[in-house]
Amino acid sequence: MSYFSKMTTTTNDPNRRNVVIMGRRSWDCIPSKFKPLPNRINFVLSRSNLNLSEYPDTFVFNSLQKAIDVLHSEAFKDLFEQVWIIGGASLYEEALNSSNFYKLYLTKIHKVFDCDTFIPDLTKNLKEIDEPNVPKEVQEENGVNFSYHVYIK
Ligand SMILES: NC(=O)c1ccc[n+]([C@@H]2O[C@H](COP(=O)([O-])OP(=O)(O)OC[C@H]3O[C@@H](n4cnc5c(N)ncnc54)[C@H](OP(=O)(O)O)[C@@H]3O)[C@@H](O)[C@H]2O)c1
Structure with missing residues (x-):
């Protein structure tokens, strides 16, 4: 967990944070006291009407492409440094087959x-x-x- 936290949190530019993108079940599996994952912008994917507005720095999207589109938007593009897909299973596969895979x-x-x-x-x-x-x-x-x-x- 400490390696995961270090890798997904560290940025070269102190004014930017990394984005972590996860499926809704992975979000559900994070213990409440660790939500949202700190010092990172949390993107959660769900096809249902999930409302996470009570959480700061947390955004819900109904597709990976919508999340990527927002990252390219004027409002977001200067805020983040790296984008980490942090599971679960189907999201890993989708990301691996994406042209954005690094x-x-x-x-x-x-x-x-x-x-x-x-x-x-x-x-x-x-x-x-x-x-x-x-x-x-x-x-x-x-x-x-x-x-x-x-x-x-
Ligand atoms: N070892 C690891 O690296 C790792 C990482 C992450 C999680 N985990 C573990 O894996 C388990 C959860 O993984 P999982 O594979 O079962 O579930 P998951 O991928 O975390 O979540 C699946 C849900 O995410 C939403 N979703 C996924 N892809 C989407 C897309 N392209 N567009 C819109 N929504 C999308 C859907 O939510 P809705 O049902 O709300 O529509 C879907 O039911 C947990 O036990 C967790 O602890 C392990």
């Missing part, structure tokens, strides 16, 4: 867990690259190993 940041957890949400292998047609600010060595927390990977098309 890089995939993947954390592999070296252990098998029971899960209820699955994604296909997103890395199939991608090439792994080295990125200076991403540690290459295997990480460990509470006895669980994991490693960071970065891919481009």
Whole structure:
């Protein structure tokens, strides 16, 4: 989580913030006290009539394209630096197939867990690259190993 927070929050320009785009279920899974994700502009995608006006810096769109259109608008274009798609499953796939796709940041957890949400292998047609600010060595927390990977098309 700290790697996720650092990567999605850090900007070169202190006057800009990053945008995180997520599906409605991913938003629902964030504990209340962490909503909206701090120091980031939160975009939530939903096809229903979701109202998140009680949350600051949080916007709802009914398609990924609508969200991208708003990012290109005069009102928004100078406010943000990076745009991070942070799940869930269908959104990862949609973003990967989008012409706006830039890089995939993947954390592999070296252990098998029971899960209820699955994604296909997103890395199939991608090439792994080295990125200076991403540690290459295997990480460990509470006895669980994991490693960071970065891919481009
Ligand atoms: N490990 C990870 O990287 C990661 C990241 C994120 C989430 N998660 C986990 O994954 C689970 C949630 O993922 P999920 O795949 O089930 O759901 P999700 O993608 O987060 O949310 C699905 C919902 O998002 C909305 N949505 C998605 N794509 C849309 C689009 N293109 N246009 C408009 N609305 C769109 C729809 O909302 P409506 O139903 O409201 O119309 C859809 O039902 C949670 O358990 C979460 O903790 C893991």
